[in-house]
Amino acid sequence: MASMLWESSLREKSSDLHEDTWHITIDDSIEPHRQARDWYQYISGSFARFRCSLCKRGWVSKRVQVVFHFNLNAAKREGTIKLRRFKQKCRRCNEARMEDPNFAVENIDVLIERLVEKIRMRCYSENLGENNRPSVFSGRVNGPHESQHCEACQSGICSQAN
Known part of the structure; x- marks a missing residue:
């Protein structure tokens, strides 16, 4: 289900990419800063929700x-995009596992728009400047960011690390 949301947003946002066809897949094996030759990397962040598979507790980040x-x-005339969504784990469960984030469709759209801009600049040498459309969030986020429960912190790419 999650990959279909990303693919749908990509189809909508990439319709003007020089008549090339682009595809996106979720790939949890991607290592930040270790892309293959002739590949580009883009790192971004957004709001997302999580749910513990053990205790069913939910939280937002x-x-x-x-x-x-x-x-x-x-x-x-084909482009390939690999996507890794960094996980978090429940702070209440002793045997918690890293859980996949659930992004709102609006936030997927913002992330894909930003990605398409990077693609246009890197793959097509377009000069677009910078666009800073914010992520959408409804709700309240309480508490500190806990690095020990954040996969991105453990990988050294989290901007919220304590």
Whole structure:
């Protein structure tokens, strides 16, 4: 289900990418700052919700990190995007596992818009400047960011690290 939301947003936002076809897949094996040759990297963050698979407790996080690796095969007119959504774990459960984030559709759209801008600059050499459309969040976030429960902190890419 999650990958369909990302693919749908990408189809909508990438319709003007020089008639090339782009595809996105979720790939939890992506290592930040270790993209393959001829690939580009873009790291961004957004609001997301989590739910513990053990105790069913839910929480929100103000800045969930997302890493995109992307590449254009100009000869085939196809672009490939690999996406890694960094996980968090419940602070109440002793045996908690890292849980996948659930992004609101609006936030997926913002992340994909930003990504498409990076693709246009890197793969098509377009000069677009910078656009800072904010993520959408409804609700309240309480408490400190807890690095020991954040996969992005453990990978050294979390901007909220204590």
